[in-house]
Amino acid sequence: MNRLTGSFRNAFRGIGTALRSEPNARIHLVATGAVIAAGAFFRCSAGEWAVLAVATAAVWTAELLNTAIEKSMDLLHPDQHPLVKNIKDMAAGAVLIAAIGAVIAAGCIFLPKIL
Numbered sequence: 001m002n003r004l005t006g007s008f009r010n011a012f013r014g015i016g017t018a019l020r021s022e023p024n025a026r027i028h029l030v031a032t033g034a035v036i037a038a039g040a041f042f043r044c045s046a047g048e049w050a051v052l053a054v055a056t057a058a059v060w061t062a063e064l065l066n067t068a069i070e071k072s073m074d075l076l077h078p079d080q081h082p083l084v085k086n087i088k089d090m091a092a093g094a095v096l097i098a099a100i101g102a103v104i105a106a107g108c109i110f111l112p113k114i115l
Contacts, residue, residue: 014064015064018063018064018067021067022063022067024063024095025063025064025067028059028060028063031059032056032060035052035056035106038106038110039052039109042109042110042113044109048109051105051109052105052106052109055098055101055102055105055106056102058098058101058102059095059098059099059102061098062094062095062097062098062099063095063098065091065094066091066092066094066095069087069088069091070088070091073087073088
């Protein structure tokens with residue numbers, strides 16, 4: 001049981017580190033709060049909540065992996081290198097794809113409720 005609680009503690013510490021050090025993580029936090037507030041305001045169905053949860057989780061997962069990849073690349077190769085730049089750009093692209101998907105999902109759910 002101590003191992004499990006330690007794993008959760010480490011995971012939450014990692015999320016906290018990302019929130020403190022990454023401006024984009026804070027943007028995602030605000031967006032997550034807005035999605036939760038909109039879902040509550042528009043009384044989303046269970047299925048709609050599920051879609052919003054999966055989309056939000058995808059964005060957070062991509063952001064945290066992007067951050068880990070960027071920090072790893074900075075540690076392994078502190079000087080500028082074209083391959084490191086490509087790796088970082090691809091990781092950032094993954095976040096962009098997840099965010100676009102989340103915006104599309106949110107639009108499909110919320111636009112009919114607004115209009």
